[in-house]
Amino acid sequence: MRTSEILLRAAEVIETRGWHQGTWFPDPLERKAAGWTRDTCPVCVLAAINIGAGNRTDFSTSFYDWEDVPTDPAYVAAVALADWLSLDLDGDLLDVVGQGWNDHPDRTQEEVTAALRCAAEAEDARGAGA
Numbered sequence: 001m002r003t004s005e006i007l008l009r010a011a012e013v014i015e016t017r018g019w020h021q022g023t024w025f026p027d028p029l030e031r032k033a034a035g036w037t038r039d040t041c042p043v044c045v046l047a048a049i050n051i052g053a054g055n056r057t058d059f060s061t062s063f064y065d066w067e068d069v070p071t072d073p074a075y076v077a078a079v080a081l082a083d084w085l086s087l088d089l090d091g092d093l094l095d096v097v098g099q100g101w102n103d104h105p106d107r108t109q110e111e112v113t114a115a116l117r118c119a120a121e122a123e124d125a126r127g128a129g130a
Contacts, residue, residue, distance in 0.1 A: 001053065006077040007120035009052030010045065011113040018042030019109035021102060045102040045112050046094065049081070050074045084119035 020026055020042040026034070031041050043051065053074035070076075078093050087096050102112065 001073060002123075003073070003077050003080050004120040004123040006049060006052045006073055007081060007116045007123065010048035010077070011116040011120075013043060013048040013051050014045070014109060014113050014116075017048075019112055020044050020047075021107070044098060045081070045116070046078060046098045048116075049077050053077060080123050081116065081119045084122050085115060 017040060021044065024044050024047040025031070025038070025041050026036065031037075034041070036042075053072075055074055075093070078097055079089070082089055082093065082097050082101075085097075085101060087101060089096055101107070
């Protein structure tokens with residue numbers, strides 16, 4: 001799957017399921033109270049990328065698995081988003097994209113989905129969508 005396709009799928013995941021801040025998914029009590037399952041609850045941008053890449057959607061999925069395999073398509077897509085956002089990746093992706101960008105208090109769902117789409121378009125334009 002192309003990087004741009006993963007980013008577009010991630011935007012669709014957020015638009016379908018909703019967007020979440022603070023963690024990958026809402027905590028178990030919040031999920032239960034809202035009637036959400038692992039396949040229907042809101043997700044953060046990194047979880048959406050992970051799902052968009054076709055990776056597991058269970059709650060044990062670890063972002064850190066990506067760092068062990070930097071060629072993982074979800075990892076590559078997250079780096080492409082960070083690049084498009086001009087984020088300094090001196091820290092790890094979880095800190096920079098997740099806790100720094102996704103979780104910023106002024107961030108909106110619309111900004112997140114627009115950034116995913118723009119990053120996808122940029123990947124295609126530079127011929128790196130694959």
